[in-house]
Amino acid sequence: MQKGVFDDFVREVMQSREFVAPVKGDQTKEVQESFFTDIKDPSQIEIGQLTYFPIKYYFFAKKEVLFSFHKNRIEEPEIDIPERVFFGLRLCDLNSIKHQDTVFLNNGFRADPYYQARREHSLLIGMHCKKGDDHCFCQSIGLKDFYDLMFFDKDEHTYGIDVGSEKGKAFVDEFRRFFEEKEEGYITPEDKVTINTFKLDTTNIKNLWDNEVWSSLSEKCTACAACNNLCPNCHCFTVEDEVEVGDVTKGQRVRKPAACLVKGFTRVAGDHVFRDDLVGRFRHRIFHQLEFFRDRYGETMCTGCGRCIRGCPAKIDWVTGINTAARKQRGGQE
Numbered sequence: 001m002q003k004g005v006f007d008d009f010v011r012e013v014m015q016s017r018e019f020v021a022p023v024k025g026d027q028t029k030e031v032q033e034s035f036f037t038d039i040k041d042p043s044q045i046e047i048g049q050l051t052y053f054p055i056k057y058y059f060f061a062k063k064e065v066l067f068s069f070h071k072n073r074i075e076e077p078e079i080d081i082p083e084r085v086f087f088g089l090r091l092c093d094l095n096s097i098k099h100q101d102t103v104f105l106n107n108g109f110r111a112d113p114y115y116q117a118r119r120e121h122s123l124l125i126g127m128h129c130k131k132g133d134d135h136c137f138c139q140s141i142g143l144k145d146f147y148d149l150m151f152f153d154k155d156e157h158t159y160g161i162d163v164g165s166e167k168g169k170a171f172v173d174e175f176r177r178f179f180e181e182k183e184e185g186y187i188t189p190e191d192k193v194t195i196n197t198f199k200l201d202t203t204n205i206k207n208l209w210d211n212e213v214w215s216s217l218s219e220k221c222t223a224c225a226a227c228n229n230l231c232p233n234c235h236c237f238t239v240e241d242e243v244e245v246g247d248v249t250k251g252q253r254v255r256k257p258a259a260c261l262v263k264g265f266t267r268v269a270g271d272h273v274f275r276d277d278l279v280g281r282f283r284h285r286i287f288h289q290l291e292f293f294r295d296r297y298g299e300t301m302c303t304g305c306g307r308c309i310r311g312c313p314a315k316i317d318w319v320t321g322i323n324t325a326a327r328k329q330r331g332g333q334e
């Protein structure tokens with residue numbers, strides 16, 4: 001695609017679909033950091049950096065009404081999702097959607113109908129990033145190619161575009177006049193490289209379970225759960241009944257994201273809390289990201305975006321903590 005036609009392309013797509021893309025936050029408004037939103041004009045798009053907020057809430061709602069009830073009558077809501085094109089996703093964002101697909105669609109149980117509806121009405125377009133920032137470490141993880149289309153910044157005038165699925169191919173066919181066919185191999189392995197200067201040592205994580213690093217890392221943690229909320233992969237949820245004041249027979253059952261850093265996450269009947277100590281909760285989150293998910297599904301859940309470090313108010317850098325602990329365990333050898 002010639003860069004000169006990109007804005008026209010976006011405008012044409014917007015005639016039939018929502019176009020969700022990264023935009024800058026506004027220091028004068030409530031949301032001050034960058035995020036994904038349904039844009040109204042291509043000039044809003046900001047692809048220069050990873051968004052502060054993750055894409056996940058477009059697929060996994062902050063509040064999902066499962067059904068409403070009144071006495072013994074139950075009513076399920078209609079699932080009405082617009083067609084959406086998501087543009088400007090990084091490979092880490094895309095892999096986090098892949099992981100959510102694993103949990104909500106492909107885990108051997110019935111697919112989650114709410115998540116499924118959102119995914120079926122979505123087209124995922126990535127924008128390859130050549131160089132990470134001070135907090136991301138995707139090259140330590142080994143992300144997979146997962147997209148309908150992926151844009152690569154070929155040169156000053158051109159985007160190279162890789163088609164990753166049948167859905168992506170149908171989309172290109174629909175907007176054919178903006179695309180130009182190229183020979184096989186036009187996107188080179190060099191085009192696909194991302195350079196991270198920040199790295200995670202993944203060689204010995206299993207052996208760090210009893211390491212003192214968890215106490216030192218969690219010392220400053222306030223259990224605010226920003227890390228859970230900002231992580232594109234954290235997907236745990238809770239289910240609650242919200243009843244009307246003055247009439248408990250009327251209300252709705254809702255699903256909301258839940259955060260494992262918060263003490264109440266493992267509270268059960270009888271007021272027992274399984275992970276009562278913050279050290280255990282902190283360690284659990286990291287082990288779920290780096291080990292437990294992979295044990296179950298064969299892939300590391302963390303996609304190395306660094307949002308949990310960037311957004312932590314206590315500035316807890318668990319990657320450097322793990323690297324130092326792993327190095328010490330090897331006797332200080334690199």
Ligand code: SF4
Pocket residue numbers: 220221222223224225226227228261308311312313314315316
């Ligand atoms: S964002 Fe930082 S302070 Fe907040 S719960 Fe996570 S690790 Fe703790």
Ligand code: SF4
Pocket residue numbers: 227230231232233234289301302303304305306307308309
């Ligand atoms: S654990 Fe942190 S670095 Fe890993 S995907 Fe979640 S927010 Fe990104």
